[in-house]
Amino acid sequence: TFQADLREYQIKGFQWLHRLSVWGVGGCLADDMGLGKTLQAMALLLHRAPDGVGLVVAPTSVCTNWEAEIKRFAPTLNPVILGGANRAERVSGLKGFDVLIVSYALLQIEEELLGTVVWNTIVLDEAQAIKNRMTKRSRAAMALQGHFRLMTTGTPIENHLGELWNLFRFLNPGLLGSLERFNERFAIPIERYRDREASQRLKTLIRPFILRRTKNQVLQELPPLTEIVLHVEMGSEESAFYESLRQRAMAALEGADDGGDGQNHLAILAELMTLRRACCNSRLVQSDLVLPSAKLETFKDVARTLLDNRHKALVFSQFVGHLTIIREFLVAEGISFQYLDGSTPVAKRKESIDAFQSGVGDFFLISLKAGGVGLNLTAADYVIHMDPWWNPAVEDQASNRAHRFGQMRPVTVYRLVTRGTIEEKIVELHAQKRDLADDLLEGGDMSGRLSAAELLGLIRMPLNGA
Structure with missing residues (x-):
């Protein structure tokens, strides 16, 4: 059971994620910072837990936060932080309702070990961490196998459109084509020539897979x-x-x-x-x-x-x-x-x-x-x-x-x-x-x-x- 009262927009966020998982496509939860993306992702992890093991990849600074939040709001899940010795043994012993929590740093180190498992649900928290396709971190994320892939990030685009392409390469491989084709169709026309038509085409293409709500839209009660x-x-x-x-x-x-x-x-x-x-x-x-x-x-x-x-x-x-x-x-x-x-x-x-x-x-x-x-x-x-x-x-x-x-x-x-x-x-x-x-x-x-x-x-x- 989930021991938190979700707000209406969070319930809609969970329902959206569930629909995508049924369709077999990945989704990016891009709500404004502070709107409870972790809570919505956790609700989905709990819902899918009977079908297999979940994986959460997060910045080092928030791994213990994930563990604490799961214990507080979804106590039927069993959070396991990967670390120390006997990592292969710990991974092979995972079962339904277990959620393995891994830092991005450890994902790089254990790319081979984590890439051999077919995870039921994969959550990349603060997913802007893999925005650069040239990094070992990005390569390790791409090697993961899973039935449903979810990203949470308040900033899906930080600098340029190549970052968005790489996030979608993880979520829904092939949707945005090769990088060369993406640059030709979207990045160069939009960034260099301010092409409104190309921008609209890209927006239409990615809209079904990104859900973003801002504080102003949903949190009237938040202090100014x-x-x-x-x-x-x-x-x-x-x-x-x-x-x-x-x-x-x-x-x-x-x-x-x-x-x-x-x-x-x-x-x-x-x-x-x-x-x-x-x-x-x-x-x-x-x-x-x-x-x-x-x-x-x-x-x-x-x-x-x-x-x-x-x-x-x-x-x-x-x-x-x-x-x-x-x-x-x-x-x-x-x-x-x-x-x-x-x-x-x-x-x-x-x-x-x-x-x-x-x-x-x-x-x-x-x-x-x-x-x-x-x-x-x-x-x-x-x-x-x-x-x-x-x-x-x-x-x-x-x-x-x-x-x-x-x-x-x-x-x-x-x-x-x-x-x-x-x-x-x-x-x-x-x-x-x-x-x-x-x-x-x-x-x-x-x-x-x-x-x-x-x-x-x-x-x-x-x-x-x-």
């Missing part, structure tokens, strides 16, 4: 989300340091936009990374150079205000070094916090999350890629993004750790953006990236990938924006 950009002004020393790095990058990359995109892309991205670090703190570029950091000072002001008003906040950065600097400040001030990055062991992650949710810690410092998906952190009502990531979908996923089911208070999201720098250009790109996904899922205009010349254009902008 307010997003605020805090513009940070560098001081004279910090701005001089940033400008010297920008000038050095320009000199190093002279002529880099004249064809030969592959190598040039890597060289330009390396320089962009240095500039993005410099926007945060000089120590992230040159560890012995301690200049006043406008961003750190802004964070200190925000943190003290939040503490004075008894708020709790999630603090995200893509740079672990940036979190280390923030951590130093919190320790010096005697401010209680939790911490999570890619190196945090699974058991410690769960311990930190549970502690924060039960009231231990005013701030939770989280590296964007390690804790941006799958976590429930509704004890926080503020989210602070210390540095903008290239793709807004990744930031939105992170913000929705707080703005989701169970949140009773309005949520405020702060984005710290340094004026007149590469960060402002990244934020401008966010709108274009959102359009790419919205066009196929909801409606809007498309945007393509950035060429070497366009990337170089980001560096050419001086500090004053002239």
Whole structure:
């Protein structure tokens, strides 16, 4: 029995998944973040459990969450986390009502073992993890065999249409044709030429296999989300340091936009990374150079205000070094916090999350890629993004750790953006990236990938924006 009261839209989601499983085709549950995709997938796993073993593949950070949720809401299922020794023995001993939970990292390692089993139901959670067809992770996912394939992801398209093609290669192989044919029919016309007719044809083709509902459509009772950009002004020393790095990058990359995109892309991205670090703190570029950091000072002001008003906040950065600097400040001030990055062991992650949710810690410092998906952190009502990531979908996923089911208070999201720098250009790109996904899922205009010349254009902008 399923021990959760599903909302009406979740019941419809379960029914949709069940219909697809009867028809023998795969489906992508692409509901907005925080709408209970795990719950709907779990309901389907329970419904299909008498017919065989289920497999859930998820990011490392949420494997224990899957185990806990199954025990709570579907206790007749038996969750088994794959790990430790005797893995082959554990897999061969699985039976009906068992659900094997595997991280994407372990899927790569045990590709052969997991590929020999014909699973009754396969769930790829946060399926954007296999968006890149060239990765070992994608190859391992494609090797899985199953009667019904389900993906859950709030972001089925993050950067370009090639990602969508790869997701459908797992779900319903052959539906979108070969990659070459897909690029010819859809990707190039849509991304390069904004072809509305090609976009409509693709939308019609994939619509039966993707179900997406947004918070605005189904969750009137969810508290409001307010997003605020805090513009940070560098001081004279910090701005001089940033400008010297920008000038050095320009000199190093002279002529880099004249064809030969592959190598040039890597060289330009390396320089962009240095500039993005410099926007945060000089120590992230040159560890012995301690200049006043406008961003750190802004964070200190925000943190003290939040503490004075008894708020709790999630603090995200893509740079672990940036979190280390923030951590130093919190320790010096005697401010209680939790911490999570890619190196945090699974058991410690769960311990930190549970502690924060039960009231231990005013701030939770989280590296964007390690804790941006799958976590429930509704004890926080503020989210602070210390540095903008290239793709807004990744930031939105992170913000929705707080703005989701169970949140009773309005949520405020702060984005710290340094004026007149590469960060402002990244934020401008966010709108274009959102359009790419919205066009196929909801409606809007498309945007393509950035060429070497366009990337170089980001560096050419001086500090004053002239």
